[in-house]
Every structure is written in C-alpha cells, then in structure tokens.
Amino acid sequence: MPPLAATLAATLALRAGVSLARAAREHRSADRRRRDRRFGLLAGEPTAQAMQRIALGQLDVAIDALQSGGDPGSLEKTVHETRKALKRLRALLRLLAPRLHEDERAREDALLQSCAKRLSGARDADVLLATLDALIERRPRKLEGRGGVLRLRAHLLGERERARRATLGDPAIRAEALAELRACRVRVGAWPAFECEDFELVQPGLTHLYRQGRSRYRRAAHGRGDRTQTMHRWRKRVKDLRYAAQMLLLADGEQVPRPKRGGARRRWAQAHKDSTWLCRVERRSDRLGELLGDEHDLAVLEEYIRAQRRDGGVRIGSRSRKALAKLIAKRRRELRKEALREGERLFGGSPRKFAGRVASAQLLGARKPFS
Structure with missing residues (x-):
C-alpha cells in the first residue's frame, strides 16, 4: 500500500476508533444516569445512599424537564414531569423528616412547594x-348539547392556553425555578x-x-370537618405513602438471588412475600390517590362554576348550571364511597405492624441481608 494511502487508512481507523470510544462512553454515561434516577432501591444499596441518590435523581429529572420545556407543544409534558418529580421529593423529605x-x-x-406553585396555573387549567x-x-x-x-x-x-403561556412560556419563571x-x-x-443505616433510617418517618x-x-x-378539605388532606398522605412504598421497594429489574x-x-x-405485599400497598395507594384526586378535581370545578356566576364570568345559564351541579354532586358521592372502601383496606392495620412488614420487605435491597 502506498504511504499516502496507508496514512489515510490509519487516520480513518483512528477516527473510527475515537468515535466508537466516545459512543461507548456516552452509552455508559446514559446507563449510569438512568440507574441513578431509578425511583427505588438498587440491590445491595445502603438505604442512606439510596435516599440521597433518589433525591438527586428526581432533582435532575425536574431540572432536565424545565431545561427542555421551551417548546409550546411540550409544555403539558414539562409541567407534568416537573410536578411529579417535586411531589416525590417532598414525600422523600417527609419520610426522612x-x-x-x-x-x-x-x-x-x-x-x-414554591417551584410547584409556579407551575400550578397551567396544571389547574388543564x-x-x-x-x-x-x-x-x-x-x-x-351535557353534550347544552x-x-x-x-x-x-x-x-x-x-388553559393563557395559563400555559404565563408559566413555562415565560423564560423568567423557568429561569427562577x-x-x-x-x-x-x-x-x-x-x-x-x-x-x-438501613431501615432504621426511615422507620420513624x-x-x-x-x-x-x-x-x-x-x-x-x-x-x-369540611368534607372537601378533609378528603384533600387525606389524599396528601395517601400520595406520600405511595411514594414511600416505591422508594423502599427494589427498582424494576433489580433482583436478589x-x-x-x-x-x-x-x-x-418471607422478605419476598412481604415485598409482594408492599407492591400491593403501592398499587392500592395509587388507586386511592386517583379516586381522591378525581373527587377533589370535581370540587374545584364545582367552585369554579359558582365563581363564574358570582363574579359575572362566562354565562352558563341556570339549567346547565343545575345539571352540572347535580351530576358533580352524584359523582363526588360515588368517588367518596369507593375511596373509603379502599381506605379501610389500606389503613386497617396498626402503624407498628405496617412498618414491621416494610422492614422485612426491605431486606431484599439491603447489603448482605441473608448472610
């Protein structure tokens, strides 16, 4: 091979090698980021280390969502992802309080909470x-033809469109957050x-x-008390319990032989049995949180309709307003009844026994738990 051709071939091979090495590093870095952001325990991970990793991971999720949220078409997803990460973080703080x-x-x-409020206008309108x-x-x-x-x-x-433009559509609000x-x-x-360390860290919380x-x-x-406020305050702890269960379970894909x-x-x-039980607790908490959330959303809509009449807002008309009020009241009763049934199943035990079963389930993620 002529010297020039050999030099060119070597240069191309070197560039290809550099590109492959860079791609491999980026792939490993992406895998590490995904692993660090997993909302659950990694096998053999100390609990204290897991809680800090989860907190940093959720902060990264929120930061990345806000950084990439300038496109008007992605605002709804940005608000959802950011608020979800912030709720998880606040639940973690309560768990470690x-x-x-x-x-x-x-x-x-x-x-x-302040960051979440900056996004609440867009979320509430949605x-x-x-x-x-x-x-x-x-x-x-x-309702359809009224x-x-x-x-x-x-x-x-x-x-909704005005609220979206006024929140993440404003670069100053996004920069502050x-x-x-x-x-x-x-x-x-x-x-x-x-x-x-280990379960002792989270047991009191x-x-x-x-x-x-x-x-x-x-x-x-x-x-x-006030029914709307009572149900809403209950929902907050149900959501916290769901996130706590997720954090104390092995993340998807993690296994202990x-x-x-x-x-x-x-x-x-026994730990595997209790881990399966904790998965049911997480799913039941999620289901209950959705029921209570739907009930609260209807209460907010009901108050919004009243405010339109009181403040001279959009003209709804008495017949449409009465039809809406009747259907909202009926649906809220149904949701409350179903939520209370789920709540009885979820909160039927003692806090001490509940924590004991979670401690057993968490052994699957502990360091050398069965040695």
Whole structure:
C-alpha cells in the first residue's frame, strides 16, 4: 500500500476508533444516569445512599424537564414531569423528616412547594378542562348539547392556553425555578452522613406517615370537618405513602438471588412475600390517590362554576348550571364511597405492624441481608 494511502487508512481507523470510544462512553454515561434516577432501591444499596441518590435523581429529572420545556407543544409534558418529580421529593423529605435538621427540611420543602406553585396555573387549567370533559363523557345525553356547557368548555380552553403561556412560556419563571432547583441539588449532594443505616433510617418517618394517613382516613370516614378539605388532606398522605412504598421497594429489574442455605432461604422467602405485599400497598395507594384526586378535581370545578356566576364570568345559564351541579354532586358521592372502601383496606392495620412488614420487605435491597 502506498504511504499516502496507508496514512489515510490509519487516520480513518483512528477516527473510527475515537468515535466508537466516545459512543461507548456516552452509552455508559446514559446507563449510569438512568440507574441513578431509578425511583427505588438498587440491590445491595445502603438505604442512606439510596435516599440521597433518589433525591438527586428526581432533582435532575425536574431540572432536565424545565431545561427542555421551551417548546409550546411540550409544555403539558414539562409541567407534568416537573410536578411529579417535586411531589416525590417532598414525600422523600417527609419520610426522612425525623432524621433531617428541621430548619433544613423546612427550607427545602418550602423551596419545592414554591417551584410547584409556579407551575400550578397551567396544571389547574388543564385539570379543570379534563374534569369537565370526563363529566361530559360520562353523561353525554345530559351535557353534550347544552349551550352553557359548550360556552364553559370554550372558556376553559382559552384559560388553559393563557395559563400555559404565563408559566413555562415565560423564560423568567423557568429561569427562577431552575436556579432554585440547582441550588437545592448542591445542598442535597452535601447532606452529612446519617447516624443510622438501613431501615432504621426511615422507620420513624414511615410510621408517622402511615399513622397520619390512618388518622385522616378515620376523620374522613366519620365525616368530620369540611368534607372537601378533609378528603384533600387525606389524599396528601395517601400520595406520600405511595411514594414511600416505591422508594423502599427494589427498582424494576433489580433482583436478589434466592439463598441456598435453609435459614437464609426462609428469611428470603418471607422478605419476598412481604415485598409482594408492599407492591400491593403501592398499587392500592395509587388507586386511592386517583379516586381522591378525581373527587377533589370535581370540587374545584364545582367552585369554579359558582365563581363564574358570582363574579359575572362566562354565562352558563341556570339549567346547565343545575345539571352540572347535580351530576358533580352524584359523582363526588360515588368517588367518596369507593375511596373509603379502599381506605379501610389500606389503613386497617396498626402503624407498628405496617412498618414491621416494610422492614422485612426491605431486606431484599439491603447489603448482605441473608448472610
């Protein structure tokens, strides 16, 4: 081969090798990012390390969503992904509350709540429209052709577009939220080592979440206080319990081999059984949270319709307004009844026994749990 051709071939081979190496590094980096952002335990991962990794991962999810949320067509997805990550983070802070300095926990919780409020206008407008559409879909004969309902829907559609432009469509709002979340990430990355490890780290917070959820369920079941607020406050702890269950389960794809020895094998079998139970708790909490969320969304729509009449807003008309009020009240009763049935199943045990079963389930993710 002539010298020039050999040099050219070597150069091309070198460039190809560099490109392949870069692609391999990027692939490994992407795999590492996906692994770090998994919302659950990794096999053999210390609980303290897992909680910090999950917190940093959810902050990264929120930051990435906001950074890529400038396209008007992606605003709805951006709002959803960001708010979901912020809710998970606040649930994690509540789970770790007994182990964190109160001032530190309160500061981060207030910051995350502030970021979520910046997005609440777009989310609330989306929910109002979706709730009305779901109601129309359930009772098309009674609502679909009514002029007042059509005017209300058109008004909500316009409100949604205005709210979207006023939130993430504003670069200043997005920049403020990004700056706060990046600062929060630095502080979370510098968390000091916890004095306790494994389940002992989360046991007090988990017990408190379950006890508070059970107390709020009982208050709702006995009809105490303002019904709308009582159900909404209960929903907050149900959502926290769901996220806590997700965090304390092995992430999808993570496995712990079954031991061969008798005693270790029996402990593994019990942990596997309790892990399956915790999966059911997570699914039931999710289902209950959806029921309570739908009930609250209808309450918000009901109040919005009242406000339109009181403040001289969109003209709905008395017949359409009465039809909507009747159907909303009926659907809310159905949802409350179903939610209370689910709540009885979820909150029928004692907080101490609940925490004990979660401790057993968490052994599947602990370091050398069956040695």
